[in-house]
Amino acid sequence: MPKDHGIGASSKRREDLRFLTGRGRYTDDINLMGQAYVHFLRSDMAHGKINGIDTSEAEKMPGVIRIFTGKDFEGVGGLPCGWQVTDRHGNPMQEPPHPILAQGKVRHVGDPICAVVAESAAQARSAAEAIMLDIEELPAVIDMKAAVQDGAPKVHDELDSNLCYDWGFVEENKDAVNKAFEEAAHVTTLELVNQRLAPNAMEPRVAVGDYAPGTDESTLYTTSQNPHVIRLLMGAFVLGIPEHKLRVVAPDVGGGFGSKIFHYAEEAFCTFAAKAIQRPVKWTASRSEAFISDAQGRDHVTKIELALDADNNFTALRTETYANMGAYLSTFAPSVPTWLHGTLMAGNYKTPLIYVNVKAVFTNTVPVDAYRGAGRPEATFQLERVIDKAARELGVDPVELRRQNFVTEFPYATPVAVEYDTGDYHATMDKLLEMIDRDGFEARAAESKARGKLRGLGINSYIEACGIAPSALVGQLGARAGLYESATVRVNATGGLVVMTGSHSHGQGHETSFAQVVADMIGIDEGMVEIVHGDTANTPMGMGTYGSRSLAVGGSAMVRATEKIIAKAKKIAAHLMEAAEGDIELKDGEFTVAGTDKSVAWGDVTLAAYVPHNYPLEELEPGLEETAFYDPNNFTYPAGAYACEVEVDPDTGKVEILSFAAADDFGNIVNPMIVDGQVHGGLAQGIGQALLENCAYDEDGQLLSASYMDYAMPRADDVPFYAVDHSCQTPCTHNPLGVKGCGEAGAIGSPPAVVNAVVDALHRGGHSHVMHIDMPLTPHRVWQAMHQA
Amino acid sequence: MYNFEFSKPGTIDEAVAALGADEAQALGGGQTLLPTMKQRLAAPEVLVSLTGIDQMKGICLSDAGEVCIGGATTHATVAAEAAAHYPALAALAGRIGDPAVRNRGTIGGSLANNDPSACYPAAALGSGATIITNTREIAADDYFQGMFATALDEGEIITEVRFPVPEAANYQKFVQPASRFALVGVFVAKYADGVRVAVTGASSDGVFRWTEAEEVLNGSFTKDAIDALSPPSGDMIADLHGSAEYRAHLVKVMTGRAVAAAS
Numbered sequence A: 001m002p003k004d005h006g007i008g009a010s011s012k013r014r015e016d017l018r019f020l021t022g023r024g025r026y027t028d029d030i031n032l033m034g035q036a037y038v039h040f041l042r043s044d045m046a047h048g049k050i051n052g053i054d055t056s057e058a059e060k061m062p063g064v065i066r067i068f069t070g071k072d073f074e075g076v077g078g079l080p081c082g083w084q085v086t087d088r089h090g091n092p093m094q095e096p097p098h099p100i101l102a103q104g105k106v107r108h109v110g111d112p113i114c115a116v117v118a119e120s121a122a123q124a125r126s127a128a129e130a131i132m133l134d135i136e137e138l139p140a141v142i143d144m145k146a147a148v149q150d151g152a153p154k155v156h157d158e159l160d161s162n163l164c165y166d167w168g169f170v171e172e173n174k175d176a177v178n179k180a181f182e183e184a185a186h187v188t189t190l191e192l193v194n195q196r197l198a199p200n201a202m203e204p205r206v207a208v209g210d211y212a213p214g215t216d217e218s219t220l221y222t223t224s225q226n227p228h229v230i231r232l233l234m235g236a237f238v239l240g241i242p243e244h245k246l247r248v249v250a251p252d253v254g255g256g257f258g259s260k261i262f263h264y265a266e267e268a269f270c271t272f273a274a275k276a277i278q279r280p281v282k283w284t285a286s287r288s289e290a291f292i293s294d295a296q297g298r299d300h301v302t303k304i305e306l307a308l309d310a311d312n313n314f315t316a317l318r319t320e321t322y323a324n325m326g327a328y329l330s331t332f333a334p335s336v337p338t339w340l341h342g343t344l345m346a347g348n349y350k351t352p353l354i355y356v357n358v359k360a361v362f363t364n365t366v367p368v369d370a371y372r373g374a375g376r377p378e379a380t381f382q383l384e385r386v387i388d389k390a391a392r393e394l395g396v397d398p399v400e401l402r403r404q405n406f407v408t409e410f411p412y413a414t415p416v417a418v419e420y421d422t423g424d425y426h427a428t429m430d431k432l433l434e435m436i437d438r439d440g441f442e443a444r445a446a447e448s449k450a451r452g453k454l455r456g457l458g459i460n461s462y463i464e465a466c467g468i469a470p471s472a473l474v475g476q477l478g479a480r481a482g483l484y485e486s487a488t489v490r491v492n493a494t495g496g497l498v499v500m501t502g503s504h505s506h507g508q509g510h511e512t513s514f515a516q517v518v519a520d521m522i523g524i525d526e527g528m529v530e531i532v533h534g535d536t537a538n539t540p541m542g543m544g545t546y547g548s549r550s551l552a553v554g555g556s557a558m559v560r561a562t563e564k565i566i567a568k569a570k571k572i573a574a575h576l577m578e579a580a581e582g583d584i585e586l587k588d589g590e591f592t593v594a595g596t597d598k599s600v601a602w603g604d605v606t607l608a609a610y611v612p613h614n615y616p617l618e619e620l621e622p623g624l625e626e627t628a629f630y631d632p633n634n635f636t637y638p639a640g641a642y643a644c645e646v647e648v649d650p651d652t653g654k655v656e657i658l659s660f661a662a663a664d665d666f667g668n669i670v671n672p673m674i675v676d677g678q679v680h681g682g683l684a685q686g687i688g689q690a691l692l693e694n695c696a697y698d699e700d701g702q703l704l705s706a707s708y709m710d711y712a713m714p715r716a717d718d719v720p721f722y723a724v725d726h727s728c729q730t731p732c733t734h735n736p737l738g739v740k741g742c743g744e745a746g747a748i749g750s751p752p753a754v755v756n757a758v759v760d761a762l763h764r765g766g767h768s769h770v771m772h773i774d775m776p777l778t779p780h781r782v783w784q785a786m787h788q789a
Numbered sequence B: 001m002y003n004f005e006f007s008k009p010g011t012i013d014e015a016v017a018a019l020g021a022d023e024a025q026a027l028g029g030g031q032t033l034l035p036t037m038k039q040r041l042a043a044p045e046v047l048v049s050l051t052g053i054d055q056m057k058g059i060c061l062s063d064a065g066e067v068c069i070g071g072a073t074t075h076a077t078v079a080a081e082a083a084a085h086y087p088a089l090a091a092l093a094g095r096i097g098d099p100a101v102r103n104r105g106t107i108g109g110s111l112a113n114n115d116p117s118a119c120y121p122a123a124a125l126g127s128g129a130t131i132i133t134n135t136r137e138i139a140a141d142d143y144f145q146g147m148f149a150t151a152l153d154e155g156e157i158i159t160e161v162r163f164p165v166p167e168a169a170n171y172q173k174f175v176q177p178a179s180r181f182a183l184v185g186v187f188v189a190k191y192a193d194g195v196r197v198a199v200t201g202a203s204s205d206g207v208f209r210w211t212e213a214e215e216v217l218n219g220s221f222t223k224d225a226i227d228a229l230s231p232p233s234g235d236m237i238a239d240l241h242g243s244a245e246y247r248a249h250l251v252k253v254m255t256g257r258a259v260a261a262a263s
């Protein structure tokens, strides 16, 4: 019987009532008395030298309050980067300044140059059109390999080159890896592109800055996944506002997928300008602006080589990747192609020797940072594609080749610095094969062929690292932040609870699943638990939501705080029942004394805590409120096996996904329905990457796919009904819930399944020269691949 | 969007008069014009809505057996009401955009705009339709004059479009993955006096007739006849979504499919 409440129940998402009835309160719903509006005049060229800005005509336009330029921010901090990567030679990465408004140069289409603050948004925009810019266009660097050639135009004149860092991992293993390649019986090589994506959260970014002169307090309302991080970065590094004078609120947020982790210029601007003009200042991005100002994702160009011995055991892996940083370093950009990517290159396999080289490059494009999966999709894609190619070259079954090399003993220390605490990769592969009727595939392929279509099957494994992360470890790796999480559990006198969490929900359903956990621990109705998040004024310092960390890290903090609550409540109960504390048991919201029929209800104890008439005041403070901070001692490692079946129309190259199956091991599951939803969403994004999405720049740095006319988002009819299973469960060994995280798996594991399937289909159709096609596998690209000589 | 005046006349004459004003522009369903105005790429001072003119709405059969569609008739109405008379045309209308677009967008707006990837131009040219305006009748063969260019004069209104009904017809639309306009769309119609093949989405000259295909189909209205042809030459569009060569290839594939579906 499926559970109907508490941990393991598919409780309906309580937040959906307001989301689906239009009663959410998003940042753009916030309008403050006397608010002004800002419009950013953005660069329409990718690279240029600013010779002059004439705002005199614009200032005379109706409604204009003030026009800001880079000059207004001289002496103000730029946007900080939160992660410093050390290169192969032990040197820190090159870290250029990132001004709020362009100073001296513009470096990508969309780079903000001026900010016009006016009485209305339309007036601000009209006035921006009257600004006279004198910008001398400079040659743009777009292609990463060209950008690191000698003599390439420099994105940042003050840097030595466009190379941010040249990272080697594990540098000490390099020679041993090279030697293993020399001794290999077989080497498979694959060059591929993991294309740039635009995150496209449904809600575009919004910021409202407010300043209270009476108390010298600033408030920023913003579309963020981590309000405390923004408060720290913006307060300490950009505007010099102490945290106790700065409040950051991220109310309902309509999706983030990573793009709302980072601290953006517009947030700092609105906060700064609100103080400067002593009025609230609001900015709402248009979708067009989102395309040229939200941090984008992926954009790796990789060569991967896999060495195998004569028995097809993987003996070594070597990769060289160019990773695009864009024009500036976004908040966590340097960590994505390094620590979130290199550490996952072992995948599910016991390859003993691995060397990963990553060259991060500045180009005249929108900054790139973490996007759903962040580094792990790039790692998984290369690895699972090269293994499929190896199987094809060797003429062996791709599933058996994987199985033969699976890690089977845990804990397993990889050669790339991480330790998998637990897992069972055969179990998810077995489950997957059960789900897809692989044996029936040949008959289905024959049926497709009879209709003139080519059917293909792609299978792969994946592993990822979630629950980021042990603070001490990431500190060593260059993070300029801790990565614990926090929760305060406040019990009210009448027994209801409010949990204030540092995690942030922007679609994940925390208000439901977090409440399930706390209610389950106490044995009360979920309706008695309210989850509060998103406001630095009423939540403890937290690091926010990304990297599928909320339940694993934030949930663990909440469990710890609730344990403290229960421990104290037991003391109170013991006093009320005149029993020994050690004999008190809590079940279904009742405290009992072991071996007796004495009991007191949860509500009696909570009331006693706040009306302490009969209370051990000498030993115990009144009240029932506890805070816990939880710092994990390892990452969690969700893993699984995915399969995709496609049909290719050989006349047009169009790919149709017929079925997609996902067998995931997420450890313990709190709410199966929410997990299904997370996997569905991830798969849709992964399929979007595999078949449709592409941020394409022309050689001048103009974004060709700058609207939905050219940027293809997956729609309902592009994706199949998914078969999703998470019954294989190896609980995480080091967090109290045994959970691993499920938010990104779908986006990480699915692109190689789709591409493997299409390549399989083409081979079956006689196009045996096609060993790889770069994503997105548009009809045009598939057709071209079939017809290239 | 900049400010503008708005008028919604009830007759064609009033609309023509209103369009005489400085910087006045006709508004059909607004599915093309309004997004352009929001992006500030168009800035008419007066918008004259045509959707309040009853004379310009609806579908009927003429005495000559032509399907007559009012210039302000929405795609949704055509999809529903032309189905009995001209199924291929109704099916084309039913696959334009999404329900919101189809419930606002009009045939007059689509033909006046003449987007090189739009669907209706293929139907009009492929059917040898007549575009009726407030001043004259224009044969489809004379109407389309290249991307976004038509025979319409400033202020001229498409009041009606007349489609002769073919013996057999079909429209094959291969969608551009992002916009879902036609990457290539081919409308094939077989009339007693010959076959017409009109292609949209492919050419930098806008919608065009693939005359080689028409010739072979006049001899044998079969997919095989098309399979034996080379893809059309001419100046094909090349962009992110498809090379010129791919588009030319698709024209042939879609034409073959349209013939197979029509016959």
Ligand SMILES: Cc1cc2nc3c(=O)[nH]c(=O)nc-3n(C[C@H](O)[C@H](O)[C@H](O)COP(=O)(O)OP(=O)(O)OC[C@H]3O[C@@H](n4cnc5c(N)ncnc54)[C@H](O)[C@@H]3O)c2cc1C
Residues within 6 Å of the ligand: B025, B026, B027, B028, B029, B030, B031, B032, B033, B034, B050, B071, B072, B095, B096, B097, B098, B101, B104, B105, B106, B107, B108, B109, B110, B112, B113, B115, B117, B118, B119, B120, B156, B157, B158, B159, B179, B180, B181, B182
């Ligand atoms: C999301 C989306 C998807 C779409 N997909 C497709 C598609 O798949 N295929 C396709 O063909 N189209 C597609 N369209 C375009 C759609 O069909 C538009 O409705 C059409 O192109 C314009 O018609 P309208 O009535 O909206 O014209 P408007 O936008 O109102 O006007 C367009 C132009 O025509 C002029 N005009 C309007 N009516 C008349 C008239 N009666 N006489 C003279 N001039 C007139 C206007 O002045 C303006 O210049 C799509 C549009 C959107 C927004």
